[in-house]
Amino acid sequence: MGELALLQGNALAFLFRWIHLLGGVAWIGLLWYFNFVQGEYFKQAEAASKSDAIRKLVPRALWWFRWGAMVTLLSGLAMLGAKHLTGYGIIVGSTLGTLMFLNVWLIIWPNQKIVIASAEKVAGGGEADPAAAGALAKAGLASRTNTLFSIPMLFFMASSVHLSQLATPVQQAGPLSLLVVFGIILLLEINAIKGKTGPMTSVKGVIHMGLLLTLVLYLGVDLL
Template sequence: MDDFALMWEWLSFAVRWLHVVTAIAWIGSSFYFIALDLGLVQRPGLPKGAYGEEWQVHGGGFYHIQKYLVAPERLPEHLTWFKWEAYTTWMTGFAMLAVVYYAGADLYLVDRNVLDVSSNVAILISLGSLGLGWILYDQLCKSPLGKSTTGLMLILYVILVVMAWGYTQLFTGRAAFIHLGAFTATIMSANVFLIIIPNQKIVVADLKAGRTPAAHLGAQAKQRSLHNNYLTLPVIFLMLSNHYPLAFATEFNWVIASLVFLIGVLIRHYFNTVHARKGNPHWTWGAAAVLFVIIMWLSSVPQVLTGERKISSAEERFIASVHFPAVRDTVMGRCSMCHASETAYDGIHIAPKNVKFDSDNDIAAHAREIYLQAGRSHAMPPGNVSGITEEERRLLVTWFEESR
């Protein structure tokens, strides 16, 4: 039994789980405070320096919340800092990137029909793009362009569109979407780590020292927080996209990703407007629906074929195995009705996760997935609809473990 493959699969599961949990914590607190900030009301009798207040009810009790744009004259000894949610979301997301896409670069990251580079070069490109993305974004925010909220948002959107296209010229479609999400999430997390929290710490230190805090620190932090607010929903889409090849594995995948950012902005605009008590812009939902229909249409456009993928030495070993002819027969008989360029199973119009077994090379490229999904577990075929036998499952296990 290949214990390492099983342990690595469980590690991937654990990292994904932790990433989802921390992301829920960050997104939940972020959405809550954005709604709270927009819903603040200025009433007579507020304490000195208070910008507004909000009364809320939850869990059988009432909450009376007041916001100070700078800070009150006296601070309590204990302050609750909302930062670790953002930090751990990024760290677990990067861990998932390393476990899935860096460790499995030959399968998940590199597409040699797109860019013929080694796994190490692809990983360096990945790391460099994330770091350079933050530097470019940060310098734009600090430049004179940063004084125009609308102008800056438009420029940032253009950058995201360029990156959406650029990643599809570097990696597999699946990896391109994940990297666009990581690119955006890196900017969001760095906003918290390098701007929002440091600015708040300076304000607290000034107050404790008896100095008047600079108001621009709060304005800068608020601008970055606003960006994070509008970027959140597209990042969630990109996180989930690896389960939907209609999004990442079609010819216009980068256009789809670009439109998703617009949908996210429209939805957040609706909630921000409602929370600020400035109206009820239902039109945003209609516009979002139209964009989603366009995305559905784009996903149906036939994909341009780019030729046969080059195979690795490991894949050659799987094909050379004495067990491979029987494995090929099993896969073609039990799996290819769904996992093929032209599917034959009712209701399946595109191969799940874009995994196709059209050739020997395709089967060898997905040997690990076949081993885990149909050999070591009974996940595939779903409900054993194709009637794979236990003997055939043992064959898949033997083939994989003896060929590694």
């Protein structure tokens, strides 16, 4: 009996891609749920309903959210290694995805734990943690930035298959292109750490900004 087809050559890369898609659907789906649905609900919910959701719903959603991010990252790295992908488009998408992963594990999750613990304390008759409001703001800014990044990230990931001009090896990119594209990404990530939501504050705003960022990065990659 021969070796399983899924353990050979390109089939193994396909297996990594399938796992990558499963993790990505869970991760980005929950990211958009938090930003487009839950956040808007919390603005209108009564205090008791909001507290109940923070203590019982949010921790469950965050578990799938952060581990979906982990599966996506690890399978993506495996896929990059298996296929030796170096195209400019996939590198831009991977950079955005990696920053999003770091935002999840280093900013969103640690700060959400403070918010959840504070809600538990209040529900038990105690006082709210004074740090909870600031933690919520930090998590919210990073989450909004991830939503912003997710739109061009998905575009550039798909470009590796469908837009051949973005498959040019990143080593062949011009210095001005590299400076513009990765400089913009870096500035936005710095804002995610210590800035403000600005035009990303509303759902409509973050979607529009995500589409605009996609266009700007595409032009930076394709034209410079």
